[in-house]
Amino acid sequence: MLNSVLTWAVQRRLSNIEHFRQHPHEVQREVLRNLQHTAKNTEWGRQYGYADKVAGPEFAQRVPISSYEDLYPMLERVLRGERDVLWPGQVQWFAKSSGTTNDRSKYIPVTREALHECNYRAGRDMTALATLHYPEVKILDGKTLSLGGTHMSNPLRPHDSHSRVGDVSAVIMQNLPAWAEHVRTPPLELALLDEWEEKIERIARHVLQADVRVLAGVPTWMIVLLRRVLELAGTDNIMDVWPHLGLFLHGAVAFGPYRKLFHQLIPSAHMHYQEVYNASEGYLALQDQPDSEDLLLLLNHGVYYEFLPADQWDAPEPRTVLLEQVEIGKSYALIISTNAGLWRYKIGDTVRFTSLAPYRIRITGRTKHFLNAFGEEVVIENAEAAVAAACHATNTTVRDFTAAPIYFAGAADGSRGGHQWLIEFSTPPQDTDHFTAVLDATLRQLNSDYDAKRHRDIALVPPVLTVAAPGQFERWLAHRGKLGGQHKVPRLSNSREVLEEILSAI
Template sequence: MKRRAERIEHFKAHPIEVQHQVFHELIEAARYTDWGIKYRYDSIQNIKQYQERVPISTYEDFYPSIERVLRGEQNVLWPSDVEWFSKSSGTTNSRSKYLPITPESLEDCHYRGGKDVMTLYAQNRPNSLVFEGKGLSIGGSLHANPFHEEGGMVGDVSAVIMRNLPTWAEYLRTPPIEVALMDKWEEKLVKMADLCAQENVTSILGVPTWTIVLLDRIMEERGAKNMLEIWPNFEVFIHGAVAFQPYRELFMKKYFPSDKVTYMETYNASEGFFALQDDLAHPGEMLLMLDYGIFYEFVPVEEWDKPHPRALTLEEVELDKNYALIISTNSGLWRYQIGDTIKFTSKSPFRIKISGRTKHFINAFGEELIIENADSAITYACEQTGAVINDYTAGPVYMNDGTKGRHEWIIEFSRMPSNWEEFCALLDSRLRESNSDYDAKRYMDLALLTPLVHSVPSGTFYQWMGKRGKLGGQNKVPRLSNSREYLEGILEMIYETP
């Protein structure tokens, strides 16, 4: 850990040099792959040439090449043999995405990220006893490659990582791998609740939404008032995938009511491990990890819909501006649009926060509402009215026959607001404060009326995700949508005739 801490300090002090080194290593490694030959990697001398030759690509653009790898071809996108694929439903459409995981991406990105989590935690908490207990992680599941009989395995990236962990790592985690990788979520939940409650759990790594489901099950079965009655030595919840801000109070008051428990954010996905919270005094801000075999580019969101958007490198970015994240990686993804938007909160060192998704927003009326706006507003309304949420989603109510538009919210509370009208008003006012376009449409109710907000029973989102076949793993409730697809699905489920 001390050796690794020195290397982290090195890329913090020399970020541009480290990123340029990563860029040249990636280009050199892939020069004789099919992709590298197509774009003449052997003659690329600098980043400018790379950007001119290689287009920014979506998953759909990449899929023909990925399918070749799935069907057993090698040396297509990356020179090393690919035997593992992460399968992700994503949050931008319903089809599964298959992403190659190379030996280099597994070792130099995903595993290094996991080790660095604990390195940075230990730096912040030098007297930690976290290694005297077990780390709990909720894994996904693995299946044979459906495209090729001898083509390796596919599954959630968490499952791929767990299956490839060294034997000694199993002594540090819970539940046992045969339980962690079960594919039937309900059965897995029952076994996890029983086994993990008997362990000395000192840390959790997971998505807040599914962690809540597990903790509620354990507390119910054990009759506990909070999780510290079961795990008195618990120290840190390492979270990612969805914004933690709306859940913070729930964890601090219901599950771990102690100021000794730490919350640490990570930014990792099927495509790679990107950032870690290195300063625990600033929730939501994460250090961009620059030596994981990933070269980063950033497209200003105002240019995103242009035919050839301008992509910036690290030395060109500005603070507090929204950028779509573009990555080139040691898993063979080249100028790949991951679908997330980020903002830089610091340039010395380079720290970021996730602001939303390139396809997860509401812009039905020109309001350009992003997830960052929504999370901030709902957190503020909860704080002011004593409410605590489990989950939420929102979308538009379209103008029709002379009626004005509005936003519609579906919220599942674990504790209702003290005043419902005040909660709805605060939600609206905070959105207006944080988003000038929304405020302009709301002015005098000219284009948008006040939001229509529904409170739904506990367990609604869990039931809805189950109906969609998306329980457990890395599946996430879509926060915002520019269509009514998610809203209609939930409302239909709630109000359907028994």
């Protein structure tokens, strides 16, 4: 009876989803009005006249675009416990994220409104769509195996037991409503362990006898758990352990390079995959069509969106466009104002629209993570598609990868160079030259700038593939204290710092 009630309650969200699909601009205008109204008496709200509840164009003129570094002086005060700075009241929870290749962590406020009106509302949307599209899985009749991070004391309020920081996955799990906790496994005492190897071992043993129907987490770390479960169960087919398993909810990294490996671990024609875009700053989009990898932008979840065209990324006074002004195929940096007190915040992710009715996107990369040392403008979307194509062509699976430029001092004009790809394989290719050739050819097909630079090797020579030792990327993450959870390896960089650090990890 409880599961029937849960199913009914969750599926009520389908009408809400359809509402913002049909009325996106009105919904977004209402979100902006509500955000300004709620924050009008905060320090930030008084400074920028939120009591006036201005519309999008004037809001963009009044309020500056802010990076994390720009907002940090006020965010630090919020971390220290000051009230009514960026959002009403005192914030107790913070999502800890590296966000870039910098060692310094970012601390993103997670307010009560952000939890309930953004993350949990989106979770209900995701569950509603999953039950609509995959009714045979009966996901609420079994357990969802959630693999996330951990949380710890707030470093700026170490004596305040109520204030915590951690992976956004851990913050969400710790505060889950009772209905969601009812269908989740493992218990919190295991899910929130901070020692990653112990966590994997204890979770794997705990879930062996569970009725797991849904997996949820980052693909790279879910692979590690699944392999340990298979070892403990003495089988090479996870369906022998969880015969009702039918759905994997994944995010944080592109799924393409991992798809074949998951098909090997879960050899079932009835297994489904659904992508979600749940950043530390908010739950922003999810896959709403079984036959498409496009992500539906979530418009009534306490997040107001603006979009920064590529030609404005480095402009001294960047000009955004509103949702109704975006165009299909163009690349935009996301600018968000949220019910966590982030105002015109440059999240760092870039997207392109694939549909305007409703608004659907694909994540193309990050404003700081791309390869453009020689004018080639390779973005993460290109890189992941090329790796996936090379895997398919060579019957190969990849565990992790990163790429960086190579500078050849012997070039006549000093500009000729190339790319080094450091790749850790789960199943290595028999012919690494063929893998590299497909990678190169796919990049040339996808990216005209790269293709032009590769023409006759004038500006770019063919890519160089370096095969990483098993566990190389995990050792680097462990050395940086970022093993497990939401942490991931930067795919692309215009410097060689990350690649050289991974190569030297022992």
